[in-house]
Amino acid sequence: MMEPVKRYVLLVLLLSFVYNISASVTHYSIPEEMKEGSVVANLAADLGLDVKTLNQRKMRLDIIANKKYLDVNKETGELYVVEKIDRENICPTKSSASCYLRLEVSLENPERLFNIEVEILDINDNAPQFRRDVSYLDISEATPKGERFSLSNAVDPDVGTNSVKTYHLSESEYFNIEVQTGRDGSKFADLILRKTLDREKQAVHNLILTAVDGGTPARSGTASVIVRVLDTNDNAPVFDKSIYNVNIMENSPIGSLVIDLNATDLDEGSNSDIIYSYSLYTSEKTQETFNLNPSSGEITVKGTLNYEDFRIYDMEVIATDHGANSLSGQCTIKIVVEDMNDNHPEISIKSFQSPVNENIELDTVIAVVSVSDKDS
Structure with missing residues (x-):
């Protein structure tokens, strides 16, 4: 008969112990960055505890899964800030707008356990x-x-x-x-x-x-x-001039520079790389007489020049860029060959009377002589 009674009494004591430990959660809200020593609340008063017994009952404050930012003054029962609280360190993720410190307050004689929840409110202490x-x-x-x-x-x-x-x-x-x-x-x-x-x-x-x-x-x-x-290829090459006039001596040796053409393109890269060429309006004779460098635009003497044979050469040069949709510009060049004294006079007798009588009258035409020179 004694054994069932002991079990019943033990159960009653266990239930009583659980009842004394369990309590509703006490909630506080404080802004982050409060100064050290700042008082949050009078915890003893809020929990209905006698301040005079806090030391005897070995009151202890534990923070769950966090650094100890808060503590209790056992003389006054006040909950105060031990160290500045940075909300962003405690709650680094922004998945929830709320950030809490969860604490447990325990006392002995009798055993009591209180759950405290401190919400850390955000202040604008960070710049984007x-x-x-x-x-x-x-x-x-x-x-x-x-x-x-x-x-x-x-x-x-x-x-x-x-x-x-x-x-x-x-x-x-x-x-x-x-x-x-x-x-x-x-x-x-x-x-x-x-x-x-x-x-x-x-x-x-x-x-x-x-x-x-x-x-x-x-x-x-x-x-x-x-x-x-x-860059896109939206600019065509442009020559310094649209028309060039050049004079060159007829004795200029092969390879002599006639003119150094220059066209510029405001684009960049391959869109500004230029190649020079004769247009279809430039005669074969001109192209045989003058050489055009496709890369530099230099025109040099390619064949023999002779003022007496050909005096004026007209040509048209095109500058084309290397863009995907190439653009081009053009100019015209007039080359005038200047004469030099490279020909001897030529004498020809058109008519001649011989012999003549000694009594021939004055001003009588004896011969007609013609003198010519190919030079100008």
Whole structure:
């Protein structure tokens, strides 16, 4: 009969022990970054404990799975800050807007256990930051206006209104931004081309993207966005002159420089590489007499020049770039061969009377002589 009674009494004591330990959770809310020594609340009063017995009952405060940021003054029963609390260190992820420190308060004689929950409220102590200080975008000058380009977003460890709220772009006639909101509430910006680019006018655009949070006062962070304009073949080669006039001596040896043509192309790379050639309007005789270097544009003497045979040469030269859709420019050249004294006079007798009478009258024509010289 004694054994069942002992078991019953033991069960009653166990239930009583559980009842004394268990209690509802006491909740507090404090902002992060409170100074060391700041009082959170009078824990003893809130838990209905006699302050005079806290030392005797060996009151102990344990923080669950966290560093000990808080403690209890056993003389006053006050819960106070031991070390500054950085909410972003305690709750590094932003999956939840709430961040808690969970504590256990234990006492002896009798055994009591209280659960304390301290919510750490966010303050705007972080500015938005971009993952990269400088971002590069390569955009072709042929890109139509209205095209969108993704920009690197900024991150802010703070939560709620203290996180990134919007973006601003430095003033630009070519670009603006549109702020988008992701499914998780994060903000990001798209760069929008508002005006067609011209590499020859401006090859690089330096922009400043600013991220601003919603805190009071607001904090911000910036990043550079460098847009490099890629070239398209939209410029044709242009000669220094459209018409050239050149004089050359007829005794100029083969290989002599006649003229060094120069055409320029405002494009870059292969779009500005130029090759020179004669047009179809340049005669075969001219091409046989003068050589055109296709790479440099130099025209040199190729055949013998003779003023008496041919005095003026007309040619048309085309400069063509190496772009995918090549463009070209042209010029005309007039080469005038100058005479030099390289011919002897020639004498011919047209008529001649011989012999003549000794009594021939004065001014009587005896002979007609013709003298000619091919030189000018």
